[in-house]
Amino acid sequence: MTIELRIVLIGVSLxxxxxxxxxxxxxxxxxxxxxFWFCFAVVILLISIFPEVFYALSSFVGTDAxxxxxxxxxxxVLLIQIFQLSMRVSQSDTKIKELTQQLAIEKFExxxxxxxxxxxxxxx
Amino acid sequence: xxxxxxxxxxxxxxxxxxTINSIMNEGLDVDYLIVNDGSKDSTAKVCRKFHxxxxxxxxxxxxxxxxQAGMKYAYRHGYECAIQFDADGQHLPEYVHILEEAIKSSDxxxxxxxxxxxxxxxxxxxxxxxxxxxxxxxxxKKLSDPTxxxxxxxxxxxxxLALGLNFGPEPDTVSYLIxxxxxxxxxVPVKMAERVAGESYLNPWTSFVYMLRxxxxxxFMQLVRKRMEEAEK
Numbered sequence: 466m467t468i469e470l471r472i473v474l475i476g477v478s479l480x481x482x483x484x485x486x487x488x489x490x491x492x493x494x495x496x497x498x499x500x501f502w503f504c505f506a507v508v509i510l511l512i513s514i515f516p517e518v519f520y521a522l523s524s525f526v527g528t529d530a531x532x533x534x535x536x537x538x539x540x541x542v543l544l545i546q547i548f549q550l551s552m553r554v555s556q557s558d559t560k561i562k563e564l565t566q567q568l569a570i571e572k573f574e575x576x577x578x579x580x581x582x583x584x585x586x587x588x589x
Numbered sequence: 590x591x592x593x594x595x596x597x598x599x600x601x602x603x604x605x606x607x608t609i610n611s612i613m614n615e616g617l618d619v620d621y622l623i624v625n626d627g628s629k630d631s632t633a634k635v636c637r638k639f640h641x642x643x644x645x646x647x648x649x650x651x652x653x654x655x656x657q658a659g660m661k662y663a664y665r666h667g668y669e670c671a672i673q674f675d676a677d678g679q680h681l682p683e684y685v686h687i688l689e690e691a692i693k694s695s696d697x698x699x700x701x702x703x704x705x706x707x708x709x710x711x712x713x714x715x716x717x718x719x720x721x722x723x724x725x726x727x728x729x730k731k732l733s734d735p736t737x738x739x740x741x742x743x744x745x746x747x748x749x750l751a752l753g754l755n756f757g758p759e760p761d762t763v764s765y766l767i768x769x770x771x772x773x774x775x776x777v778p779v780k781m782a783e784r785v786a787g788e789s790y791l792n793p794w795t796s797f798v799y800m801l802r803x804x805x806x807x808x809f810m811q812l813v814r815k816r817m818e819e820a821e822k
Binding site for chain 1: 755814
């Protein structure tokens with residue numbers, strides 16, 4: 466990895482950390498979700514300061530250049546995260562659907578109950 | 590004191606009846622509220638059959654969401670103390686009045702298994718020690734059993750937990766409240782039983798992820814959050 470790339474990585478990870486801190490501070494994100502990004506930024510920071518780990522891993526896997534392995538590694542990490550996100554979106558969709566259906570049924574039942582009560586009153 | 594036991598229940602059809610019976614038999618002067626967290630089994634049916642007071646969540650929100658629903662109820666009805674109580678029979682009702690007594694002079698009371706007894710040596714207790722350490726570092730407060738699920742909150746805390754984001758019933762919330770709302774936390778010795786029926790949320794992998802999450806959350810994420818007074822403005 467060139468020194469320029471390392472500086473860029475350090476800058477990016479620090480910015481990410483700052484950004485997450487700001488969002489957590491203003492209660493814009495759930496803590497559970499922020500922890501992934503926190504760890505992610507810390508890992509980038511660590512490998513840009515100590516790239517030797519990735520040199521070793523890169524020569525073990527046999528990629529042309531260590532930087533290729535860095536890209537590959539983060540593509541995998543991000544793929545996993547995207548997959549988990551899309552799972553969460555599906556589940557949220559299902560939950561909203563269920564809530565809406567439940568609410569509609571209860572609204573109708575309440576309306577029917579109210580109408581029956583009113584009719585009883587008229588009869589009296 | 591007006592006290593509410595909040596009992597989150599997810600698929601607890603086998604244990605909910607014996608748990609409620611044991612509370613009733615104790616003759617406690619408290620209200621209780623089951624929060625059925627979108628159970629797939631017949632937990633709601635059991636609650637209806639015996640006329641237990643319960644909130645019926647239409648979907649599964651997880652422990653934090655279910656507990657917060659109970660907290661919202663406690664807040665709206667002006668309860669002075671809310672106690673988190675497990676539906677699976679692990680928490681024993683004879684200790685409820687000890688928590689109630691201690692909450693009169695503090696903000697949060699934690700029922701600790703390890704005040705009088707030594708911690709057994711196991712991977713989970715190692716995690717518990719790590720969380721204790723993280724809380725000690727960030728708040729200076731020593732908690733012997735931070736992951737205990739038996740906690741009592743007073744009126745001031747009920748408001749925060751009912752209305753806020755990121756106030757799940759977990760150790761990181763406790764550490765945040767100590768630091769940012771000057772919450773006074775007290776531990777009282779309790780014993781716990783083995784669960785009566787059903788399966789725990791926690792297997793080795795989820796326990797590990799949970800411990801890691803708590804550790805990072807307490808050591809780093811809680812520090813960047815706004816203090817309570819600032820957040821209220």
